[in-house]
Amino acid sequence: AQSVTQPDIHITVSEGASLELRCNYSYGATPYLFWYVQSPGQGLQLLLKYFSGDTLVQGIKGFEAEFKRSQSSFNLRKPSVHWSDAAEYFCAVAGRVAAGNKLTFGGGTRVLVKP
Amino acid sequence: ETGVTQTPRHLVMGMTNKKSLKCEQHLGHNAMYWYKQSAKKPLELMFVYSLEERVENNSVPSRFSPECPNSSHLFLHLHTLQPEDSALYLCASSQDYPGTYEQYFGPGTRLTVT
Numbered sequence: 035a036q037s038v039t040q041p042d043i044h045i046t047v048s049e050g051a052s053l054e055l056r057c058n059y060s061y062g063a064t065p066y067l068f069w070y071v072q073s074p075g076q077g078l079q080l081l082l083k084y085f086s087g088d089t090l091v092q093g094i095k096g097f098e099a100e101f102k103r104s105q106s107s108f109n110l111r112k113p114s115v116h117w118s119d120a121a122e123y124f125c126a127v128a129g130r131v132a133a134g135n136k137l138t139f140g141g142g143t144r145v146l147v148k149p
Numbered sequence: 150e151t152g153v154t155q156t157p158r159h160l161v162m163g164m165t166n167k168k169s170l171k172c173e174q175h176l177g178h179n180a181m182y183w184y185k186q187s188a189k190k191p192l193e194l195m196f197v198y199s200l201e202e203r204v205e206n207n208s209v210p211s212r213f214s215p216e217c218p219n220s221s222h223l224f225l226h227l228h229t230l231q232p233e234d235s236a237l238y239l240c241a242s243s244q245d246y247p248g249t250y251e252q253y254f255g256p257g258t259r260l261t262v263t
Contacts, residue, residue: 066250077239077254128250136205137252139192
């Protein structure tokens with residue numbers, strides 16, 4: 035069965051500093067991987083996705099993620115954090131059900147941004 | 150309207166009430182999903198509809214009853230809920246057959262059961 039682990043529950047970072055959020059997955063085949071962001075009281079917004087090809091993927095809002103098969107990781111990075119990046123971030127891996135697809139989410143990492 | 154919309158955004162209901170949550174997607178997708186998000190718990194997939202047929206029901210109690218009348222609309226009918234059902238209920242949609250896997254989420258309905 036597929037699973038996703040986000041080891042850090044909370045991260046505090048200063049505005050302007052770099053950010054890296056960790057994600058480790060378990061999946062039997064080539065994974066389809068995603069990062070979503072959720073602002074308070076809102077739904078989830080897709081930041082970026084990896085299906086195949088270049089292992090460094092660019093997303094919206096200046097985020098990027100790197101797929102490392104050997105480490106079963108898909109870490110999210112941003113070089114310089116803005117106060118508006120304070121939110122909860124979810125890593126997810128996609129799998130199939132009988133029809134339709136299924137996302138398995140990690141527990142999330144809450145990011146706090148200090149001025 | 151664009152994307153995925155959900156109504157109402159907030160709902161307070163008693164344990165004996167009957168209410169419904171509505172989701173509408175404007176993306177031309179053919180698969181829709183209900184998720185439950187509780188505090189301190191990972192997102193839980195409740196139901197999956199693909200081509201208007203329910204294809205997954207993750208051991209959800211019968212007090213939650215989904216309905217998908219067409220590929221753009223999804224409902225979650227609620228009756229005799231428990232306080233532990235208080236949560237954020239998220240709807241999502243995706244394109245299946247051929248699948249692209251990414252799901253697009255609505256803003257959610259914050260449900261409080263009193």
